[in-house]
Amino acid sequence: ISFDSPHTGANFPLGVQEYFNFFGGFAGKYSDLAVAREYRDKLNTPAASQMLISHYTCTDQLAGANPSYAWFWDSMNSYGWPTSCKTVAISNGSGYGYKQPFDPGEQIIQWHSDDGITLEIGSRIYALYKSAATAKTVFYGRFDPWDWFDLIDESVYERSYSPYGLDNASGGTRDTFQELFDQLPYKNSDDWCNYSDHCFIPTCSSLGIPLSQIEQTIHNNGSVSSLSPFDEIHYAIDNEEHIEINARNKRWFMRAVLEDYDTDRDGFDDYQEYLLGTAYNNASDKLAFSIEFDVGAASSATLRWQALANTRYDVYKAEALAGAWQYIESVELTQAGTVGRSYAMDDGATNAFFKVSASPIDPVTD
Template identity: 35%
Template sequence: MKFRKNKLNLRSCRIMAPALILMVGAQPASAQTVPDPAETYTGTGFTLCIYKADPALAGLRNPVLFVEGMDLYNVRNQEELYRQFNQEGLIEELQDYDRDVIILNFDDANKKLSNSKSYVGEAIGYINANRSSISSTNSFTVIGISLGGLASRLALAESENNGIPHGVDTWISLDAPHEGANLPLSFQKFTEFFTSFPTYTPELEPLTTLLTALSKEAAKSMLLVHHLNSAHGEAALSESKRDGLVQLLLENGYPETCRKIAISNGSGLGATQPFEPGEQIFQWENPVLPYIDARMYALPEAWNQGNNQAKQTFIGIYYMVDGKNEEYTSYYPYSLDNAPGATGNMIAELYATLPYIDGDDFLTGSNYCAVPTVSALGIPIEYIDTDLSQHPEVLALSPFDEVYTAPGNDPVGEINTRTKSHIMRAVLEKADTDADGYSDYTEYLIGTDFSSALSVLTCNADITLSPLTGNASLNFETRPYTRYVISHTEALGEPWTELYTLTPATEAQYISFMSAMTNASGFFKVTAEPLFTVFDATTLQTTDFPDLVLETSPDSGINVIQSTE
């Protein structure tokens, strides 16, 4: 009997599923050149920049609309927005899957939400009018970040309430403050105090712009506490404009005819920021003229709301020719500055520019809660401290069809590997472009050609026979997110016997499977089954597979030769 090493082909090993294309991770968006948009549209109060997957094709295909978020200084241009939304290569990968990407940039993101709502409604109407078709095979996704999530919510809900079809299949809200946002009151008071003097310290000049932004409609209506309505020694309150926004949101509700997905960069496990309510978080002394001593504290929490529990929130001293000092105390019913939530870093950005920083100065933690996790999920703010993974009854209060959170607290509006995976799934999983029975998302995960029904999972494999040991070794490379079942038969036409099932992994593995030879000939069959990711709403984790490791044991016959990126 001759023993030889053979290259496996479809006669001896069939891979039963859609052909694998190697997927290479994208370069960080900040290092990339921003392309020119294929088209632009100037609307009332906004601009659309359209990045088509294939500029040669007429009409918009599978449009994905990104709506700009809060821009306090109103300086974010189109290139900056592209880089923000293309973090982790998101825009480019959407285009790889035939999605035309449109970015909405408000002329002034600080106007009242009723204006922003109208701008988004006009943008949606323009996109629908220019779609190549409005059908189940030409999906429409809207992604609103921060303020953009509120504006798109209002636009979609108002359209439905007025009986006007909006054509949107999926709406994704990323870190949108449905129940309110936060900018530490101590920082607002710091800004208010030091902008009341002539600016002799250049590092403080941006505070004038910030104070102006805080006086505009968007900030007044979204912030849970606002310096203009929070008196010394009293409970911190929101500005009166917030009442109008809350009423507008209640009247319109949430859209109901599209799939609603909320993503929070805040912790769903109750993880807080690295300081306690009432703790001093900032100290800076400028020893030259003008002499400045500034201290900020996390907003104290009132455990007994029946008593005035105002505590230190801000201390400011300024002396040039004449001196002035201010001591401000306040409190809030809930722990706010250190709550679980997507984070802001405006205080850290300021601190990094200040002169004369020495050992007596400090900043406790670089971030604060900007959008509480519960707010991003549409859950009432009184549950702000809740570990949602332990309280499914609270999670059930969310009006969204699906919710996703982070284990810790990440920057507000950030598109990282976690948020990118949720967005790609939301955009792709309901589509099957090539009608092969596998969604575009499945093919995205395993790397097959989503546009060709002829695509099959193929791999190079070989069989090594050893006359000394009497074993046959089947060697092949697995693909990500795919379960493999190895079967054997002594002759074609005879029943197949399952020998082993490989646990799916998140990356490719090179496998060597050994089996004892009992006859002079035989056949192996490898069946591949792509698997979906599954979201577990009770644990707030995406459980692709329980362990995501290849199970091996001395007698399993399986050996992992190497892992491939």
């Protein structure tokens, strides 16, 4: 099982990388900028260099990866995908084409401080621009402290572009923008961060689908989903936080591990027993129930039973055991509890028979 993994690369906003690179260069003399240098060092680790789709060490205006990226993926591709087991990929990114709520090239962070005497410092950070050839500013930085002979007085504009909308793509999210903004020194009321999250693991990457399909909707799109090398894929409806476990994707994990195995050989596989709340290793603990039956004075019959979770109970009625069963209704519970139902009876009928059949259901249908 692969959980929101960067099979074709991860995305860390290039504008934030350029912030770390620029201000990290001054951290040796200005301790307030130590965090920038710390994160620049993390960007230079083998893991970040090998897995980031765009990396600040690429000096072309076309956003590109560190040279170790190609080496790493060539190496991984030479091993190939697992073939001797069932493979399942689960993504926190939307498979329905929903993107992050900002546009490529949009400004995300505004920060500027100038006390007029000792220091002017600030930056503007933008989402990476989407274009076939035109570059736009992804980072502006200024650092001008008071020092003798004005030795440090720097301003930079870093411009770049990508054929894909990476920062706002569908994918498992990370709140890097907000995390950076919260750590900025010398902030004032005019500073702002418009968006906290960005795409960290594109949905296509977590499903092993080529990055060339990053703009495509995967749901009900067989031409794209079929490109995944996994036997089974699952994705979120809306973009979720990277490696967030929730009620919906938890079922995917449990089903992948437990289905098609009947440990106690009671006729229900282990995933069905998980849904029911019965013991998968105890044949006597399975889907079973008894009905309490009362006939009321007002030509009605009341049925009561103890219901298990995630079970559908189908109720039928017949006037003779040898006759046809007439379907009345289905009762579904997501939690165990007592069910009580009253049904009308025909005053002129000699007999009335009721039947309730039960079957486990999976509340997550995909």
